[in-house]
Amino acid sequence: MPQSDDQRLVDLAARIEQDDPHFARSLSSGRPAKPREYRYTRAWWVLGIGVVLLFIGLVMPHGLLIATGLVLSGIGVQLFDPYPPRRGSRYRNSAR
Template identity: 45%
Template sequence: MATDEDRRLDDLAERLGRDDPRFAHAMRSGTPCSPQEYRRGAAWAMLAVALGGLALGIAIGHGLLIAGGLVLAGAAAHRFDPDRNRVRQGIAPPPG
């Protein structure tokens, strides 16, 4: 029974290493690091730029800048989805 459990844990560790190498390395070394689905710094920066461009486009009345801000805001919102990598790989997200 112990070998079966060890094999399952090794399989889980291998999948974690493939999915998020930075988090797996942090777990091995004992230094805290948030998992990939909780690292959203780039998404916040993209959203700030998008909203700035949208506000500037509204202020000066430039339609192309408004449209660009809206498109960039949509792309930034997509980056906040924690299951975006699973969906891209064709794996169904967990229920609930």
């Protein structure tokens, strides 16, 4: 017996509320906000701090600062991916 469209919409709303409550509340208030996948504030901060540490490590030849700057820059760039791979799957686009 197929589900009604109303039940599907209720299920979808419940999943959105569970996944990103801020986005769901903003939709119900009539002032939509960006979903979590498109909020990059934390990624910009991590990337900026990493680049600053990398630059300081290059100006003052200090290997630990260079390594820290490279690691933080890599983490910051990784945070820009809106759809990170799910745990448990080996490939991002695996066909099932």
